Amino acid sequence: MSDVLERFLRYVQVDSPSDPDNEEEVPSSPLEHGMARLLADELSAMGCQDVSVDEHAYVLGTVPASAGAENLPALCLCSHLDTTADAPSLGVRPHVVRYEGGSLVAGVVDGQTIETTPEQVPDLAGFVGKDIVCSDGSTLLGADDKAGIAEICALAARLLKDPCIPHPTLKLAFVPDEEIGHGAALLDLEKLGAAWGYTVDGEALGEFNYETFNAAEALVRVRGVMVHPGSAKNVMVNAITVAAEFDQLVPAAERPEHTSGREGFFHPTVIRGTASEVTLSYIVRDHDSRIFSQRQQTLKDIAAFLNKRYGEGTVSVTLHEQYRNMAEAFGDCPFLIDNALAANREAGVEPQVIAVRGGTDGSQLSLRGLPCPNIATGGYNAHSVREFIPASSLETTVDILQNLVAKFAVPQTAGDRAPVPQAAR
Known part of the structure; x- marks a missing residue:
């Protein structure tokens, strides 16, 4: 078993989901401390x-530079240690499946076969005869982003074992709560001491991201007027009815299930309440900052319309911006993009630049002054009990990272401009 695979299988069995209902605390879940302590112990043991x-x-943690690269700017590699609460995430039991074609079966849960078909993931055709890591189907796997952690740690162990492999000083950072939009917000960049970096938090092998969504969370609160239903005529305002009306006024064609590529969306995620009061949560996404602002205004306009109908204060909308499109941060350092594309090709992987339909810790870091595009981990079906990752993708990603850090063992020069993403996912 390769070092990176062994690490990955161990890491996913450490429960560390973030808690979307406790965003005010960092980390949002005490379970994340356990993963953090394990990683700190392992980094120390390997010689960081x-x-x-x-x-x-x-x-x-810090990996010292190879000989001759000690005075070059440090490079950060970053992954997040939390897993999402979008699918069951406690008690992950990973196993390795030798894939022989057809449906990839993770397991059977309550009589239901948890499987991924080649129609759902056409890339499966390229993994016939290879080992693939799945959960048992009752939970997600946690490749998002423990695959990234395993790949970074395997690279660090390789470099510390053989310091002749060229690389600058590497600053390793593992952060909590990325899945609930917090991520690297409290990362002390001065203490970190890196000039630029990469997150390792992407999906299919070869995908590379330096453009993300702009993202906001909207909390809609509906306050009803309750009286006895026997005497409710012209008096009662049922918060459930108003909340349903609010959601119906959100453009139906602009939901994630009807959008792709560079199309943004409104996505209702949680509804709670009674006839007296209801809260609705939405996430709002768009690559274009102008349209992103318009989307936020749309929710405010819907609230204003309903307040005219039912009375001022019936509906309120509170918006919280989570992260911004990081593409604007790379004008002065296109070599971050060029080096990543070349590192993939040197490992035999043809890269694909994707404007990702999501965000990474790099979104925050780039706009805080640490340009930080995103490298793929090799995983599929994130946030799902059908999540999987080929063992070979874990191993190839470590090679890609080794190729990448070697390019920063020499001084960097800025090019004319960075390439433009050709697709969005």
Whole structure:
């Protein structure tokens, strides 16, 4: 078993989901501390320097530069240690399946076969005869983003074992709560000491991202007027009815299930309440900052319309911006993009630049002054009990990262401009 596969199988069995209902605390779940302490211990044991883990479950470590690269700018590699609450995430039991074609079966849960078909993931055709890691079907796998952690740690172990492999000083960062939009917000960039970096938090092998959504969360609160239903005529305002009306006024064609590519969306995620009061949560996404602002205004306009109908204060909308499109951060350092594309090709992988329909910790870091595009991990079906990752993709990603860090063992020069993404997913 390869080092990266062994690490990955161990890491996914450490429960560390973030808690979307406790966003005010960092980390949002005490379980994340356990993953943070494990990583800090492993980094120290392999010989990393300046290893630390703080009260917010941020883990830092340093891999010293190879000979001749000591005075070059440090490079950050970053992944997040939380898993999502979008699917069951406690008690992950990974197993390795030798895939022989047809449906990839993770397991059978309550009589239901949990499987991924080649029609759902056409890339499966390329994995026939290879080992694929799945959960048992009752939980997600956690490749998002423990695959990234395993790949970074396997690279660090390789470089520390053979310091002659060219690389600059590497600053490793593992952060909590990325899945609930917090991520690297409290990462101390001065303490980190890197000039630029990469997150390792993508999907299919070869995908590369330096453009993300702009993202906001909207909390819609509907306050009803309750009286006895026997005397409710012309008096009662049922919060459930108004909340349903609000959701019907959100453009139906602009939901994630009807959009793709560069099309943004409104996505209702949670509804709670009674006839007296209801809360609705939406996430709002768009690559285009102008349209992103318009989407936020649309929700405010719907609330204003309903308040005219039912009375001022019936509906309120609170918006919280989560992250911004990081593409604007790479004008002065297109080599971050060029180096990543070349590193993939040197590992035998033809890269594909994708404007990702989501965000990464790099979104925050790039706009805070640490340009940080995103490298793929090799995983599929994230946030799902059908999540999987080929063992070969884990191993190839470590090779890609080795190729990548070698390119920063020499001084970097800015090019004319960065390439433009050709697709969005």
